[in-house]
Amino acid sequence: MLQKDKINAFIELGKFLSQFQLEKSVKIEDVKFNYLYFDRFLNLIELSQSHNGWFTPEQVYFSIKSWAEALTEENINQWLSNYNFQEVTTKTVGLILAGNIPLVGFHDFLSVLIAGHKVLVKTSSNDQHLLPFLANYLIEVEPVLKNYIEFSEGKLENFDAVIATGSNNTARYFEYYFKDKPSIIRKNRNSVAVLNGNESTKDLVNLGEDIFRYFGLGCRNVSKLFVPEGYDFKNFFEAIFEYQDIIKYEKYANNYDYNKAVFLMSLFQILDNGFLTIKEDTSYASPISSVFYEFYQDIKDVELRLKNEADSIQCIVSNNLVPNSIPFGQTQKPKLWDYADNIDTLDFLLQS
Incomplete structure (x- = not known):
């Protein structure tokens, strides 16, 4: 599968997400597959709080808007411009996702696919619905992605590398269990x-x-x-x-x-x-x-x-009081190149 096809699929996903606003969601006629997904996604957003009491419509809409703004052609191309994708051998990368905020694991999901790998996802019990829905939309846009995306309800098996997010306690388990695999293990920060x-x-x-x-x-x-x-x-x-x-x-x-x-x-x-x-x-x-x-x-x-x-x-x-600080009000608006724990996820995936 060509990388440009995957990029185009995520750009289409960004256009789809841009329709959903807390004040009023407006259907844009030229967005692909709206007839299948627009009303269903509205319903899922409204149901999110029943799935996780912290996922109020306001918080879910904020996450959706953030990803809509990130998934533009300009942002994706800027993000990928410093990487070489020529030597990638397709592998299966397992993801163990957190569920503390809506779509918190989406960047890892995006990175694995963009790097040219297959993704095997174990969602958190606190966020089991939003990412699978968006994955289905991506597959609708680019059907070949069906061969690259799998969700697992049980124990992760048959993977070549893993990115796991959890607490400091679970991280110790992850480090032991995945000691023989290339991995990124994220802890409390x-x-x-x-x-x-x-x-x-x-x-x-x-x-x-x-x-x-x-x-x-x-x-x-x-x-x-x-x-x-x-x-x-x-x-x-x-x-x-x-x-x-x-x-x-x-x-x-x-x-x-x-x-x-x-x-x-x-x-x-x-x-x-x-x-x-x-x-x-x-x-x-x-x-x-x-x-x-x-x-x-x-x-x-x-x-x-x-x-x-x-x-x-x-x-x-801070207001530039210390190095590597960001402006007030921007912590929950990371760019695609702002990596969790300052670990370059895409570089890890290209080297694995």
Whole structure:
């Protein structure tokens, strides 16, 4: 199968996804196979929350829009321009996907197929429906892909390489079980923001997006703030107040009530605005509805800390205060060339 045919199939998928918006989905006449898939996908989106209580329509639509914007001819060609696909021998690559946010494993799925391999997918029980639906659409556009895509409900077998995503605990199992196969094993990571007190209101509002999108369940969500000694959180709380409606969502509210109670019973000092607690803590992984913070005296100390603990960090958000940081509000909008854990997935697949 020619790579240009696969690229064209994903471009068509991007056009298909671009029709679906939270405010109003509009059917575009020249999108292929709308008569088969448009209404069915609308129904699947509306049913997603029944499959996973965290997958509200708003969160699913956001994920769909992000992928629609990524899957353009320009973006795909820019992504692939630095790779050589001439020497690829087709293999079968197993994927063990997470299910914390909608379509979280789609980039791995895309990368395997674009690299010229067959993909054997084991979805998470928390996200079993969206990716298979999109795979069926791709096969409708390019029927040869049927020979390249397989979903497994049981134990993965008969594969040549694997990409597995899980917790630090499951990663130990993966590393043992897949020790004889080329592999990428992804563990827990968290994202941080580095502030200096000169951030604009817009910056802090955008930081709220980095914190609250997907209810904070993703590794790209900011769960830790580094702030200068004496930092006043007043502007931060005022800026994020526009996210107050998140507390109306029952699962989030239950986590807020529970985690706040745990903090108070443990006699921890916290700041609280009615839908988010913040707590001084050296850890990176804060519970849902909470963000940790840590004071610093010298920004160079933060820079060194993040460099030394890079294996625990997914994204760094700041106004260029530290190297390799991204702008506020962009953590959940990665480009195709922004790889999880900073491991070049496509290079791994081309070398495997």
